[in-house]
Amino acid sequence: MSYMLYLRRSLLRRPQRHLSLFVILTCAFILPLLISICRDSSAYGTEQMLLNLSKGSAFQISNADEADTAFFEGINGMSAPRYENGVICLSILSDEEWQDFWAFENYSEKVSDRIEKSGKANLIVTAFEYGIAHGIPDGSSDQSGLLILNLFIILLSALTVGSAYKSHIRRFSSDMGVLRSMGAENRQIFTIFIAEFLVVFAASALAAVLISAGVMKLLFATYLEVRDSEGLSWMIFKINPWNTALHIAAFFVVLLAVIVRALIKSSRESTVSAIRGDIQELEMKKNPPKLKFKATPEKSLASLWLSRTNKTHSSCLWVAVPIMTVFLFLFSYLSLDVAFISESPEYELMFSKNARYAGGFTQEDIDFVRSLPQVDTVNCRRDAAREIFNPEAGGLLIDVMDIKLTSPELHRETEELLLEHFPGMEYSIHNYQAVAEEGQELSTGIYLMLMFIFSAMFIFALIIVRMKLRDYIDDSRKTIKTLWTVGASSGAIMSSFTRQSAVSSVAAAAVSAVLSLALLLLATIPAAVKPSLDLPLAAVYISISVLTVAAFILPVRRAVRGILSKRSREA
Amino acid sequence: MNTVEVRNLSKVFVQGDTEIRAVDGVSFDIAEGEMLAITGQSGSGKTTLLNLIGGIEEATEGEIFIDGTDITVADEKELALLRRQKIGYVFQDFNLIPILTVEENIIMPLLLDSKKPDRKRLIEIAKFLGIENRLDHLPSQLSGGQKQRAAIARALINNPSIILADEPTGNLDRKMADEIMRLLIELNKQGITILLVTHEERYGDMCARKIVMSDGKVV
Numbered sequence: 123m124s125y126m127l128y129l130r131r132s133l134l135r136r137p138q139r140h141l142s143l144f145v146i147l148t149c150a151f152i153l154p155l156l157i158s159i160c161r162d163s164s165a166y167g168t169e170q171m172l173l174n175l176s177k178g179s180a181f182q183i184s185n186a187d188e189a190d191t192a193f194f195e196g197i198n199g200m201s202a203p204r205y206e207n208g209v210i211c212l213s214i215l216s217d218e219e220w221q222d223f224w225a226f227e228n229y230s231e232k233v234s235d236r237i238e239k240s241g242k243a244n245l246i247v248t249a250f251e252y253g254i255a256h257g258i259p260d261g262s263s264d265q266s267g268l269l270i271l272n273l274f275i276i277l278l279s280a281l282t283v284g285s286a287y288k289s290h291i292r293r294f295s296s297d298m299g300v301l302r303s304m305g306a307e308n309r310q311i312f313t314i315f316i317a318e319f320l321v322v323f324a325a326s327a328l329a330a331v332l333i334s335a336g337v338m339k340l341l342f343a344t345y346l347e348v349r350d351s352e353g354l355s356w357m358i359f360k361i362n363p364w365n366t367a368l369h370i371a372a373f374f375v376v377l378l379a380v381i382v383r384a385l386i387k388s389s390r391e392s393t394v395s396a397i398r399g400d401i402q403e404l405e406m407k408k409n410p411p412k413l414k415f416k417a418t419p420e421k422s423l424a425s426l427w428l429s430r431t432n433k434t435h436s437s438c439l440w441v442a443v444p445i446m447t448v449f450l451f452l453f454s455y456l457s458l459d460v461a462f463i464s465e466s467p468e469y470e471l472m473f474s475k476n477a478r479y480a481g482g483f484t485q486e487d488i489d490f491v492r493s494l495p496q497v498d499t500v501n502c503r504r505d506a507a508r509e510i511f512n513p514e515a516g517g518l519l520i521d522v523m524d525i526k527l528t529s530p531e532l533h534r535e536t537e538e539l540l541l542e543h544f545p546g547m548e549y550s551i552h553n554y555q556a557v558a559e560e561g562q563e564l565s566t567g568i569y570l571m572l573m574f575i576f577s578a579m580f581i582f583a584l585i586i587v588r589m590k591l592r593d594y595i596d597d598s599r600k601t602i603k604t605l606w607t608v609g610a611s612s613g614a615i616m617s618s619f620t621r622q623s624a625v626s627s628v629a630a631a632a633v634s635a636v637l638s639l640a641l642l643l644l645a646t647i648p649a650a651v652k653p654s655l656d657l658p659l660a661a662v663y664i665s666i667s668v669l670t671v672a673a674f675i676l677p678v679r680r681a682v683r684g685i686l687s688k689r690s691r692e693a
Numbered sequence: 694m695n696t697v698e699v700r701n702l703s704k705v706f707v708q709g710d711t712e713i714r715a716v717d718g719v720s721f722d723i724a725e726g727e728m729l730a731i732t733g734q735s736g737s738g739k740t741t742l743l744n745l746i747g748g749i750e751e752a753t754e755g756e757i758f759i760d761g762t763d764i765t766v767a768d769e770k771e772l773a774l775l776r777r778q779k780i781g782y783v784f785q786d787f788n789l790i791p792i793l794t795v796e797e798n799i800i801m802p803l804l805l806d807s808k809k810p811d812r813k814r815l816i817e818i819a820k821f822l823g824i825e826n827r828l829d830h831l832p833s834q835l836s837g838g839q840k841q842r843a844a845i846a847r848a849l850i851n852n853p854s855i856i857l858a859d860e861p862t863g864n865l866d867r868k869m870a871d872e873i874m875r876l877l878i879e880l881n882k883q884g885i886t887i888l889l890v891t892h893e894e895r896y897g898d899m900c901a902r903k904i905v906m907s908d909g910k911v912v
Contacts, residue, residue: 125804127797128790135792135831300788303749304802304847305777307770393749397788 125306128297129314133321139290142585143322144329146286149582150279151330153448153575154369157272159338159361161265167348167356169257174350176250179204179211180220181233184246184547186210193240197232208547213255220252246476246547275448276372279582282441284380286586289593291315291384298388299396308389312382319381327370335361337574345567353557354463354564419610423618427598428625434594435626438587438674442630443637445583446670450638453572453662455645458653460568463561467554469501469524470533473540476548477504482521490543491523496532500525530555580669588677595619595681602685612686619682620675627674631667695758696855696886697723697746702755704741704909715741717909718755723855723888728881730889730897733906739890740859742906746888747780747857748772760854777806781848785860787840789832789847796828799846806851818846822876838869845876855886862896874899 133140176182183194191210194203201213212233219225230249237245253260298311338346342359349356388396414429416422428435473491475483482504492500501524527536533555540551595602598619605615642653655663704716715738723729731739744750746757752765759779764772776782789798799818800810819825822842832840841861848856858877862870874896881887881901889900897903904911 123800123804123810124807125801127804128793128801131792131797296788297790297792300790301801301805302773303747303776303782303784303788304805305773305775305780306805307773310805392751394744397749397784 125301125310126314126317128301129318129321132294132318139293140318140322142589143286143290144326146283146582146585146589147322147326148329148333149578149585150283151327151370151373152334152578154272154276154279154373155330155334155366156338156571156575157268157275158365158369159334159359160357161268161272162360162362162365163338163342163346163357164268164355165259165265165362166360167358168259170349170358171356172254172259173257176255177206177209177211178213178255180214180226180229180250180252180255181212182248182250183210183212183233183237184208184248185242185244190240190242190245193236193242194233197229197236200229200232217252220255226251244546244548272369273372276369277376278444278448280373280376280380282445282582282586283377284384285437285441286589287319287377287381288384289590291381291388293593295388295391295396296398299393299398302393303397311389312385315385316378316381319378323374323377327373331366331370338571341567341571341574345563345570348560348564351557351560352552353554354560418614420614420617420621423605423610423614424621427618428622434590435622438590439626439630439633441586441590442583442670442673443633445579446630446634446666447637447641449576449579450634450663450666451641451645452575454638454642454653454659456568456572457659458642458646458651460561460565462651464558464565465561466530467558468526470527470530470553470555471525471536471540472552472554473523473525473544474505474520474550474552475544476550477519477521482519483523487544488523491525491540494536494539496527496529496536498526498528527555580673584673587673591623591674591677592681595678595685599685602682603689606686606689612690615686616679616682619678623674623678624671627671630674631670634670635663635667694725695722696725696727696760697888698756698758699742699746700756700758702742702745702757703753704738704745704750705753714909716745716752719906719909719911720755721904721911723886725854726881726884726886727902728878728887728889728900730891730900730903731906732891732894732897732903735892737906738909739892739906741909743857743859743888743890747782748775749782777802778851779854781851781853781856783841783844783848783856783858783861785863787832787837787844787864789840789843791832794829794831795824795835795843795846798832798843799828799850802847802851810850815846815850818849821879822846836869837865838872841865841869841873842876845873845880849880849885853885855888856880858887858889860890860892862891862893870896 180200183190186205186208188205191203191205194200194210194212197212199215199219201215204211214220214226214229216225219229226249230247233247233249237247251260252258259265294315298306301311302308339359342357347358348354349358414422414425416425475487483502488500488502491497503522503524505520505522525536527533533553537551537553537556541549602615606612639653639655646653699722700720702716702719703714706713706715717738719738719742721729731742733739741750745752746759746764748764748767755765757764759775762771762775764775767775789795790801793801796815799815803810815828816825819828822845824839824842824846827835827839827843832843835843841864845856845861848858856877861877862873865873877887877889878899887900889896891897906912
């Protein structure tokens, strides 16, 4: 048996406090973990998309027959040709050569020579760089952007949790004082509270990982998974344990620093003050501002509380404003994203033909498309573009038919019909309508994910604000009782406390809304998108503001009512 | 031999621009096995003086020797050790840890000192104080008198050189207060040095020696 007995008893006999911390920490972990899972899934999806596209090869020769493989046998330094559904794949055996620009160019020339020697003009070659063929995306700006965002969220969450932890430690200052009077060293008190933190942290991290992974797996299985799509980035559910561990470790380090700082601060407090545990007395300003008389006693009292005991309310603002701002920003930004990807296209299909290698569309091709009964209008154009996967290989020249259908639902059957009539690899169809439909399906998943994020963040903020405000009212117990004894009505006391909560809550709601809109404007500048505050978005802003106001006022009303009714019963 | 020696001790609190000398140049000794009462009106500096001797408040000036060690120059670790091994504290409002049972509260100083609790001694103390049937109870399940007995048991468990009792009868009714005083006198008869702070002259008169404080000074 050791002095850690205190911790065991504290966990078992004051479970509500520790449970609140557990919920706060679990909710705090959820958003960074969700972003981490999205990052991992996006990275894995991109890898799979590149592997699917390149089939792991350096060169793909399209429009080929199996017999054409003979033309590509025995190229020095290259693999034997592999035939797959009209495509011949070739790889460079040496990774170093594949990654070397000039060696790669040399192999490209060798493949082109073989095509020329084959005399088959319809063979089209596509080259893939080493990274693409191995599923390594070229630029990873999105990924690093998300990582920076996540580290910022972790820092913010950890500081917010740290503020809750400070309140938690404050509640135990009396026990700390008593332990010190019995001869406990600061080291022993630190050990107790850091061990408590480790227990709660471990349980919360585990719970958060299980909840986030479970919810995201479900959302991916139902809505969020994107694969075999031409128009959208691939997203396939994946959790990288190292990334998850990194996020938890970052959280741990920041939080531990905040907690150690709070413990050091509390250790500097005199033992006598700590035993007395009168937190308001300890935190009172030495030279308080003078009492200002207002029109009613309630207003005078509210102004008095606000001028003398406003630390709790300002710390509640520091908790609520960043959390609500981050959520409102995420919501409005993702709403814009959803609106963009699920917007109905002007033309349902884009039908194209490689003009450089295959000579472009003939009048006969165009007439055939126009003659289809489901085709409403066809817009023909010639487009020059760089090859996406082999930018060094020179420009592409393509003939394009933008097709508008009489009814958007006919896009699949029209696509199949066109592919059947134009079977060669020089033809390509981009189905805008299918992408928009995928986007619409994806949007349900995104909104469900936002609801989940909001629940976690709101519970996170709610419990911290509730904990702080209830502690504040608890610390004001003596004041409330005295006021009641000297004749203040219950209504006046209640109103004086709810009034200052109302001021803080309106400030929290307003500042969060303004900051999130400012962030949205900043974030949309690079994409040249103009955000607009439409009715559903405005409804979300108003609902969240109402919830924020309720989160500030209800705990105060309940706690004050509890003290007043107890006082009435005693009287 | 003196258990406690206080030399020219002062404690100044600063509130805004005002300096309050809660203890002002106090000197006295407490011999081993003595029971000394410090009395005086509210605000006279009695509790501050006791807290200074107990090492839970820092002196502004002067020296305090406990068993020959000057605690005014001791660091946090030495002070903690002193409180664990040489001082037993009894507070007016008991200061039992609410989540620990009576037994756990009593043995906590031993656990902080990495000592294995001696069950026989625990029962012996509990029997002497009449709380042997309350050891498994939480403080919230005890009466005021029982809480104070538990606090005295906690102060005794480490065989301290001195027991510092700050208004130990202040929160009790007359009958219970008399009972606690009887127990303290009994402990003193067994050889334990006791420093009692009280504002009640009656209890001060029960002690072998009494000093009276006023405005931070011994009068």
